[in-house]
Amino acid sequence: MEQTLYIDRHYSLVEACKRGDRKAQYELYRLYSKSMFNVCMRILNHIGEAEDVLQEAFLDAFQKIHDFRQTSTFGAWLKQIVVNRAINQLRQRRLEWADVGEEAENVGEEDSPADESDWEIARVRDAIQRLPDGFRTVLTLYLLEGYDHEEIAEILSISESTSRTQYMRAKRKLLELLA
Structure with missing residues (x-):
């Protein structure tokens, strides 16, 4: 199978990181940290x-930078690492809750936003956060992060049909929550 090499706009920074340049690491962090934090928040919903x-x-990423082979952009490679880490954290959280034997429930109500559109956005966000972890993760990766079902299947170690099914069920459940 032929692999495509991507010439990344941050190629020189990546190469400098491979040589151990701390300033290059900081610059890549500065360039990507905000968007990657948003990815984490969409999956974990906990600051x-x-x-x-x-x-x-x-x-x-910086420890494995020598493994980066430019078969994707650095940003896509980093996002894969971030998503995998966030999903592992979700799994860990689930295990911790199972060990404790407690049920988590959102009790607090937010102040209602004055603007109708803000209220709708808050309502949709709240509904997404109330989805089961699997549904929320697939929905977030597909709708908000732009992954296709093949990529989601690979990331989550599930089949492509499972990804599609979870996505359909997530949409259905989201509509129920919003009704």
């Missing part, structure tokens, strides 16, 4: 966990 996952993902 503290998102910050931790972001830091761990960047550490992983």
Whole structure:
């Protein structure tokens, strides 16, 4: 199978990182940290966990920078690491809740936004966060992050049909929650 090599606009920074240049690492962090934090937040919905996952993902990326083969852009490669880390954190959270034996429930109500569109956005976000983890993860990766079902299947170690089914069920459940 022939592989396509991508010439990344940050190629020189990546190469400098491979040589151990800390300034290049900082520059890549500066360029990508905000968008990668947003990815973490969409999956985890917890600021503290998102910050931790972001830091761990960047550490992983810089430690494995020699494995980056330019078969995608650096940003896509980094996003894959971030998504995998966030999903692992979700799994860990699920295990911790199972060990404790408690049920998590959102009790607090947010102040209602004055603007109708803000209220609708808040309502949709809240509904997405109330989806089961699997549904929310597939829906987020597909709709908000732009992954296709083949990529989602690879990331989550599920079949492509499972990804499609979870996505359809997530949409159906989201509509129920919004009704």
